[in-house]
Amino acid sequence: MKRREMEKDLPLPLYYKLRESIREKILKGEYPPGSKIPSEQELAQKYKVSRMTVIRAINDLVQEGLLYRKQGKGTFVSIPQVQQRLGKLTNFTQDMLSRNLKPDSIILNLELISPSFLIQEKLKINEGTKVWKLERLRLADESPMGLQTAYLPSDIFLYIDKEELGNGSLYEYLKKKYGIVFKRAEETYWVRMPNSYEAEKLKIGKNNPIFYVQRITFLTDEKPGEFVESILRGDRYQLYVELTT
Incomplete structure (x- = not known):
C-alpha cells in the first residue's frame, strides 16, 4: 500500500494506516514469527512517509507485543505467547x-x-x-x-x-x-x-x-x-x- 492509497480512504493519521498495514502483514504471515521486518528507513521509503511516522507505528506494535526490537539488529515479529x-x-x-x-x-x-x-x-x-x-x-x-x-x-x-x-x-x-x-x-x-x-x-x-x-x-x-x-x-x-x- 503506497501513500496515495493510504490517503484516499478515511482521513486517518498516516502512522495509524502504516501500523495497520504492518499488522495485516503479520497476521497474514507475510512477516512470520521471528522474522525481521524492513528497517525504519526502508519502510519510510516504501510508504513515502517520514521516519518519525514509521517509528510511531512501530512503537505502537512493540507496546502491543506484536513486534520487538533487538539493539543493533533491527525489529522482529514476536513469537505468539x-x-x-x-x-x-x-x-x-x-x-x-x-x-x-x-x-x-x-x-x-x-x-x-x-x-x-x-x-x-x-x-x-x-x-x-x-x-x-x-x-x-x-x-x-x-x-x-x-x-x-x-x-x-x-x-x-x-x-x-x-x-x-x-x-x-x-x-x-x-x-x-x-x-x-x-x-x-x-x-x-x-x-x-x-x-x-x-x-x-x-x-x-x-x-x-x-x-x-x-x-x-x-x-x-x-x-x-x-x-x-x-x-x-x-x-x-x-x-x-x-x-x-
Missing part, C-alpha cells in the same frame, strides 16, 4: 499440544540426591529420604520455553529410567509405571531476572524478565508427590485468571 490459564492442573505436553505446538524436552540432569531442608519441607518427607532430581529444558516448536527442575520422593517413586522417560510427559510416565495420578497442585509465581545459566539455556538476554514458579503437586491422598521449580520465559508466557463474583 502461550496463555497460561491458572486454576487447572495440566502438564507442559498437554499445554503445548492444545495450542498446536510441538512439545519437546531435553533431560539436562537426572540423579538421586539428598534434598535440602526447603525440599524436605515442601515434600513433607523425613530426614534421610532421598529424592529424584530431574532437570529438563522444555521446548515448543524447537524454541526454548522454560527450565523445569522436579523433585520426587524416592519412597514413592523407587526408580526413574531416563531412557523410558525420554522427551515425553513425566506425568504420563509416572502413571504408566506406578499407576499414580496427581490430584491437584499449588503454585506460587514471582518475576525476576534470569541468572547467567538460565539466560544461556533459554537463549534470552540477562535483562529479559522470567517467571519463577514453585509448584507442589499432590497425590489423591493429599500427600505431596512432587515439588517443581520452573523458569519460564517472560516473553513467551502470559498469565490468565478468570474472576467471578
Whole structure:
C-alpha cells in the first residue's frame, strides 16, 4: 500500500494506516514469527512517509507485543505467547499440544540426591529420604520455553529410567509405571531476572524478565508427590485468571 492509497480512504493519521498495514502483514504471515521486518528507513521509503511516522507505528506494535526490537539488529515479529490459564492442573505436553505446538524436552540432569531442608519441607518427607532430581529444558516448536527442575520422593517413586522417560510427559510416565495420578497442585509465581545459566539455556538476554514458579503437586491422598521449580520465559508466557463474583 503506497501513500496515495493510504490517503484516499478515511482521513486517518498516516502512522495509524502504516501500523495497520504492518499488522495485516503479520497476521497474514507475510512477516512470520521471528522474522525481521524492513528497517525504519526502508519502510519510510516504501510508504513515502517520514521516519518519525514509521517509528510511531512501530512503537505502537512493540507496546502491543506484536513486534520487538533487538539493539543493533533491527525489529522482529514476536513469537505468539502461550496463555497460561491458572486454576487447572495440566502438564507442559498437554499445554503445548492444545495450542498446536510441538512439545519437546531435553533431560539436562537426572540423579538421586539428598534434598535440602526447603525440599524436605515442601515434600513433607523425613530426614534421610532421598529424592529424584530431574532437570529438563522444555521446548515448543524447537524454541526454548522454560527450565523445569522436579523433585520426587524416592519412597514413592523407587526408580526413574531416563531412557523410558525420554522427551515425553513425566506425568504420563509416572502413571504408566506406578499407576499414580496427581490430584491437584499449588503454585506460587514471582518475576525476576534470569541468572547467567538460565539466560544461556533459554537463549534470552540477562535483562529479559522470567517467571519463577514453585509448584507442589499432590497425590489423591493429599500427600505431596512432587515439588517443581520452573523458569519460564517472560516473553513467551502470559498469565490468565478468570474472576467471578
